[in-house]
Amino acid sequence: DTEVTQTPKHLVMGMTNKKSLKCEQHMGHRAMYWYKQKAKKPPELMFVYSYEKLSINESVPSRFSPECPNSSLLNLHLHALQPEDSALYLCASSQEGNPGTDTQYFGPGTRLTVL
């Protein structure tokens, strides 16, 4: 199984809402990632979890809160988002925790719209 799954596929939320994005992998990978991708732009790394510990936080605003309950699951909790946070949120996993050289397996993403 080389699949990374993400739910929901689409999410529309208001600026005062609290919602969560979920990601799951069953490849035995020890690292999981969150990326943000705006239209016609490359993915931007947000967070890296390695062995269930947050190893990279790319100065992401606190309205985004990651959580790694176990090595197969990754959540992104959203609160008080702004319209400019609307984007495709991608989850990825890899064997270790180095996004520079690990082969990353990406999920299909969650398309988030903030009204």
Place this chain on the structure above:
Amino acid sequence: LAKTTQPISMDSYEGQEVNITCSHNNIATNDYITWYQQFPSQGPRFIIQGYKTKVTNEVASLFIPADRKSSTLSLPRVSLSDTAVYYCLVGDPGGYQKVTFGTGTKLQVIP
């Protein structure tokens, strides 16, 4: 942090070989070069990775000159299904450092 530059877009006819170049002038000694493919509304998919000279797998080849300041992804005999955005990524295996995808090249394969 190596900054990468790619052509914005390329067109090619079906059956032709396509070469997409990525420029990374300030690549560090330990950096590797990785290429990903992304279709609309999907996550990127790993294509190939290399450090120097030439790497080949079942879908592509990667050419890296001796100075490593650029790299070229070569797709043999492209088909319509190869229409996608291709990203290069330069990163260091030695630590948990920020990595940045290149700007991406939109390849349009024409029948």
